[in-house]
Amino acid sequence: MPELPEVETVVRLIAPRIAGRTITRAVLRPRSLYRTGSLPVAALAGGRVERVERLGKAIVVRMSGTRRGADVLVFHLGMTGRLVDRTVAKDARSAGAVRAPRHRHGRFVFDDGNELWYVDPRRFGYVFVGPAEALRARLHIGPDPFEVTPRELAARLGGRRSPIKALLLDQRIVSGIGNIYPDEILHRAKIHPARAGDSVADRAADLLRAARAVLTRAIRHRGTTLRDYRTPDGRSGGFQDLLRVYGREGQRCPRCGAGVRRIVLAGRGTHFCARCQRPPRAQRG
Numbered sequence: 001m002p003e004l005p006e007v008e009t010v011v012r013l014i015a016p017r018i019a020g021r022t023i024t025r026a027v028l029r030p031r032s033l034y035r036t037g038s039l040p041v042a043a044l045a046g047g048r049v050e051r052v053e054r055l056g057k058a059i060v061v062r063m064s065g066t067r068r069g070a071d072v073l074v075f076h077l078g079m080t081g082r083l084v085d086r087t088v089a090k091d092a093r094s095a096g097a098v099r100a101p102r103h104r105h106g107r108f109v110f111d112d113g114n115e116l117w118y119v120d121p122r123r124f125g126y127v128f129v130g131p132a133e134a135l136r137a138r139l140h141i142g143p144d145p146f147e148v149t150p151r152e153l154a155a156r157l158g159g160r161r162s163p164i165k166a167l168l169l170d171q172r173i174v175s176g177i178g179n180i181y182p183d184e185i186l187h188r189a190k191i192h193p194a195r196a197g198d199s200v201a202d203r204a205a206d207l208l209r210a211a212r213a214v215l216t217r218a219i220r221h222r223g224t225t226l227r228d229y230r231t232p233d234g235r236s237g238g239f240q241d242l243l244r245v246y247g248r249e250g251q252r253c254p255r256c257g258a259g260v261r262r263i264v265l266a267g268r269g270t271h272f273c274a275r276c277q278r279p280p281r282a283q284r285g
């Protein structure tokens with residue numbers, strides 16, 4: 001699942017390639033890929049890309065000159081979604097036409113001949129075209145770890161009894177974090193993933209510092225590729241080699257040498273070091 005570092009990598013790659021360009025044609029099918037309330041992508045034709053931004057785990061393309069109410073084009077990559085830049089794909093093959101990848105559901109053609117393709121085998125992602133105002137509320141995207149302050153995060157965790165791991169996955173509380181990075185962040189902050197949100201509120205500053213450090217490092221390595229994720233130019237991420245606990249069950253904690261354990265929390269495989277990350281009081285003894 002693409003999380004903040006992967007999506008940020010995609011944004012940085014496509015922004016210079018499509019900013020200032022005009023969309024001449026846009027197609028998306030099936031209709032089930034549209035987020036509820038979206039206008040059809042055809043509403044973007046003739047519009048110009050002003051800029052590309054990341055909002056949580058969503059890619060937001062801000063447009064001008066489009067049909068009324070079609071100010072933004074949003075891609076949420078879901079589990080297996082990805083954007084492919086046709087020109088780069090072509091360069092990589094050096095000659096001839098590029099064959100459309102399987103599961104290409106979206107096609108956005110630009111005035112310079114370039115195309116952006118939306119590919120999504122499992123189709124858990126979505127595309128949204130609509131007005132720019134109240135976009136966060138409409139898409140349920142809270143502030144990401146680079147936007148939220150320690151005090152705000154503490155307030156968001158206060159009074160919550162759910163495990164901190166589950167709260168970190170809730171995009172309304174803090175956005176951008178999915179399967180892999182919560183485990184890495186909690187390990188770095190030395191916080192057990194099963195601790196109640198309320199009991200961690202007073203450590204919001206540590207948690208945020210850990211989150212920013214892990215995510216910044218992951219962005220620098222173009223994200224993590226375990227299975228599907230590729231950058232728009234077809235490369236893999238590099239952070240999978242630097243994971244400290246995620247997917248490392250039974251291996252040694254790189255900090256203290258104890259064994260990395262795996263439990264299921266909030267329906268997700270959750271990895272932690274039982275020595276560095278002390279369990280909640282109720283579970284001790």
Ligand SMILES: [Zn+2]
Pocket residue numbers: 253254255256257258273274275276277
């Ligand atoms: Zn440890």
